Amino acid sequence: xxxxxxxxxxxxxxxxxxxxxxxxxxxxxxxxxxxxxxxxxxxxxxxxxxxxxxxxxxxxxxxxxxxxxxxxxxxxxxxxxxxxxxxxxxxxxxxxxxxxxxxxxxxxxxxxxxxxxxxxxxxxxxxxxxxxxxxxxxxxxxxxxxxxxxxxxxxxxxxxx
Amino acid sequence: xxxxxxxxxxxxxxxxxxxxxxxxxxxxxxxxxxxxxxxxxxxxxxxxxxxxxxxxxxxxxxxxxxxxxxxxxxxxxxxxxxxxxxxxxxxxxxxxxxxxxxxxxxxxxxxxxxxxxxxxxxxxxxxxxxxxxxxxxxxxxxxxxxxxxxxxxxxxxxxxxxxxxxxxxxxxxxxxxxxxxxxxxxxxxxxxxxxxxxxxxxxxxxxxxxxxxxxxxxxxxxxxxxxxxxxxxxxxxxxxxxxxxxxxxxxxxxxxxxxxxxxxxxxxxxxxxxxxxxxxxxxxxxxxxxxxxxxxxxxxxx
Numbered sequence: 334x335x336x337x338x339x340x341x342x343x344x345x346x347x348x349x350x351x352x353x354x355x356x357x358x359x360x361x362x363x364x365x366x367x368x369x370x371x372x373x374x375x376x377x378x379x380x381x382x383x384x385x386x387x388x389x390x391x392x393x394x395x396x397x398x399x400x401x402x403x404x405x406x407x408x409x410x411x412x413x414x415x416x417x418x419x420x421x422x423x424x425x426x427x428x429x430x431x432x433x434x435x436x437x438x439x440x441x442x443x444x445x446x447x448x449x450x451x452x453x454x455x456x457x458x459x460x461x462x463x464x465x466x467x468x469x470x471x472x473x474x475x476x477x478x479x480x481x482x483x484x485x486x487x488x489x490x491x492x493x494x
Numbered sequence: 495x496x497x498x499x500x501x502x503x504x505x506x507x508x509x510x511x512x513x514x515x516x517x518x519x520x521x522x523x524x525x526x527x528x529x530x531x532x533x534x535x536x537x538x539x540x541x542x543x544x545x546x547x548x549x550x551x552x553x554x555x556x557x558x559x560x561x562x563x564x565x566x567x568x569x570x571x572x573x574x575x576x577x578x579x580x581x582x583x584x585x586x587x588x589x590x591x592x593x594x595x596x597x598x599x600x601x602x603x604x605x606x607x608x609x610x611x612x613x614x615x616x617x618x619x620x621x622x623x624x625x626x627x628x629x630x631x632x633x634x635x636x637x638x639x640x641x642x643x644x645x646x647x648x649x650x651x652x653x654x655x656x657x658x659x660x661x662x663x664x665x666x667x668x669x670x671x672x673x674x675x676x677x678x679x680x681x682x683x684x685x686x687x688x689x690x691x692x693x694x695x696x697x698x699x700x701x702x703x704x705x706x707x708x709x710x711x712x713x714x715x716x717x718x719x720x721x722x723x724x725x726x727x728x729x730x731x732x733x734x735x736x737x738x739x740x741x742x743x744x745x746x747x748x749x750x751x752x753x754x755x756x757x758x759x760x761x762x763x764x765x766x767x768x769x770x771x772x773x774x775x776x777x778x779x780x781x782x783x784x785x786x787x788x789x790x791x792x793x794x795x796x
Contacts, residue, residue: 353691353692355687355688355689355691355692355778355779356688356778356780357776357778358715358775358776358777358778358781359715359776360711360712360715360716361691361692361712362712363715388673391669391672391673392666392669392670392673394692395662395665395666395668395669395692395693396669396692396693397527397669397672397692397693397694397695398669398672398673399525399695400692400712403712449773452771453773
């Protein structure tokens with residue numbers, strides 16, 4: 334049995350909290366990849382930070398280890414993480430600028446979904462834009478509108494089981 | 495890849511005439527976690543019982559680790575653990591009694607592992623099994639099965655009757671079995687399809703004694719889509735079909751399909767149709783299962 338040292342896990346990756354949604358239809362390895370990228374884009378994970386081992390992550394999330402291997406292999410191939418022999422896996426130096434593009438991609442995916450729903454409900458575009466602006470303001474009333482990069486937290490699903 | 499579990503042309507009819515299996519084929523490679531899903535009565539339990547050598551098929555052969563388990567030696571059978579749906583531990587015995595008994599018979603018995611599970615799941619070692627709740631009895635049976643350190647694990651609806659927390663413990667125990675030593679090959683039947691998305695590498699959908707669809711979970715998730723085409727006319731043009739559709743239905747101007755999209759270019763044709771709006775959505779395993787079994791496109795979960 335794998336013993337999970339929660340304190341150690343927290344030290345390695347502060348605030349790292351991955352969630353898997355079983356009903357989203359998005360492959361689990363993809364959900365994991367997306368969340369690592371969100372965390373890098375949002376600054377929670379920085380270049381050089383160590384990420385959990387395959388065993389740790391498989392055990393804590395109750396996910397098949399081959400799925401974690403797949404997520405890490407893809408992240409490495411994309412240059413988001415790097416493996417150091419015998420030491421584990423770390424966020425790569427180049428990850429931050431890579432994930433900026435990813436950040437926009439993620440935002441665009443959500444926007445696309447919103448657009449589909451709005452179109453199905455026959456909501457006119459100006460109304461949709463207003464709703465988005467209201468939601469943004471509700472999150473952060475002080476929010477400036479001068480083109481700051483948008484910081485968003487990853488809420489991928491919420492159904493842990 | 496080394497095949498660990500295989501079944502060839504299995505057929506089985508019961509005395510009352512029920513056809514339990516009809517020409518079923520199955521092949522599971524080392525290290526795979528194969529989820530068998532299907533309605534009650536689809537034949538899942540019969541497959542497992544035949545693989546364990548507890549039931550003789552009318553036709554066909556089955557092998558686990560290269561052996562027909564109905565003829566295998568005790569040593570060979572010990573490499574396989576099976577948890578049946580209705581498994582009742584002798585309820586007058588305590589965990590301590592059962593552990594003494596099993597540790598004596600199993601060469602690969604891992605008492606450290608058992609102690610960890612007993613502790614983690616707060617199972618009493620001195621109360622008789624009959625005093626445990628149904629969920630605890632199930633976890634006790636699972637702990638005993640895993641402590642034999644099996645190379646192959648066959649689980650028949652292990653999550654039935656467990657509360658969500660206990661089910662999570664079970665899932666973690668299954669992952670632990672995969673992480674331990676040389677790993678494990680697992681065949682399990684379940685109705686909890688969400689759990690399979692995390693645990694399984696492969697799934698097979700059974701219906702009326704056959705496997706009607708089978709695949710790698712991530713491949714299905716990558717390629718199976720719900721495609722909805724909404725026409726501005728009253729109805730779709732004559733002969734319209736969504737490419738790659740496995741199941742399809744039309745209500746007025748809306749055509750909905752469960753489609754297998756292996757290549758995005760498949761959709762270029764319909765995307766360029768004038769007067770049609772195309773939406774493509776991912777599908778959960780549950781939606782795939784419902785759509786393939788019920789012969790209609792089911793969207794959303796039960």
